[in-house]
Amino acid sequence: MDDAFTLAWQYSAGLVFPEDLPMAAAGLLAAGIGGDSPALCDLAGRPGRGEPPVELTELLWQAMAELGLPVPDDGFVQRSLLHHTAARLVSGEITPVEAVAVLWSRIDERTTGAERRLAELVDQVCCPGCVDTWPVEVTRDWEREMRAAAVEVASAPDHRNATSWHRG
Template sequence: MDRLFTLAWRYAAGLVRAEQLPMEAAHLLAADVDSPALRDLAGCSGRESRYELVGLLKQALAESGTTLPHWETAERCHLHHLAGLLAAGHATSAEVAAPLWERPDIAHTGAEHEFLVAVGPKHHVAHIAAHDPAAHQAWESAMVAAAARLALTTPAEMDAIRARLRFSGDK
C-alpha cells in the first residue's frame, strides 16, 4: 500500500489528527512522495483550519489518483496493518488487541472475521490472563496464527479494496 494512501486511511480512522497532517506530509516528502498539494500541506503550520488541511490532503490524494477512504475502509486497512505487525513480530497480541477492542467490527472477508474472532472479547482475555496462563498462551497463539493468515492478503486484494473505494464514491 503506498505511503500517501496509508496516511489517508490513518487520518480517516482517527489515528492522525488534522493538525498533524503537515508534519506527516513533510515525512512523505522526505520519503520521495511528492505532489504540489502535498508540498502545500507540508508547508502548513498545523494551526490552519481542519477544512483547509483536510482539503489539501484530499487534493494530494486526487493528484495520486485516489480519494480519502470512507471510515469503514480505513478501519479495514487498520485491521490489516495490525495483523501485519503481529504476524511480523513487531507487536504483541495485547498491543494489537487493545485498539481492536475499541473499534467496530468491520470484517468483510473470512480472514478478517477469523482474526477478530481470535482477538476475542476484552473481559475474557483479561480473565484468562489473570487466572489461566495456558489458556492465555493458547489465545496468543491463535491470534498470531489468524494474523499471519490475514497478513497473507495479497497486494491485489488490497488494491481491490482501494478500487472499490474509487468506484463507490466514498469521500
C-alpha cells in the same frame, strides 16, 4: 501513489494525527509524490501545531482528489488497520493484548474469512485488561490463536495490494 493512499487510510484510522499531516505531506513531496498537487504543497508548508485540524484534514482530502486518489471509506480503513496490526503482531512489535487495544471489531461485508477469524478472536476480549483475569492456559491458547490468525491475515495476497480493496 500508494504512499499517499496509505497516509489517507492511516489518518482515517487515527494512526496519524492532524498535526503530523504537514510533515507527512512534506515526506511525500520529498519522495517525488504529489508535486503537482497545490493542496499537498500547501499542507506540507503548514506548521501543523496550532492549525485547525479541520483545515489540515480538508487539505489532505483535496490533495487526494488532485492526485486522483479516492478517500478511503470506513470499510477499507477497518481492513487496512486489521492487516497493519496483524503484521505488527506477526513481527513481534506488539502483543496479542496490544492488538486488541488497536483493532476495531466491526466486520465489513468485504472481509475475508481470515480477517473475520482475527476479528472474532478480538471480540472474545471485552477489554485488554480482562485477559489478565483468564486462566493461564486459556490466555496461552487465545494468544496462540491470535498469532496464527495474524499470520494468515498478514500473508494474504491482497495485503500487499491494499488499494485494490477500495471501491473507488
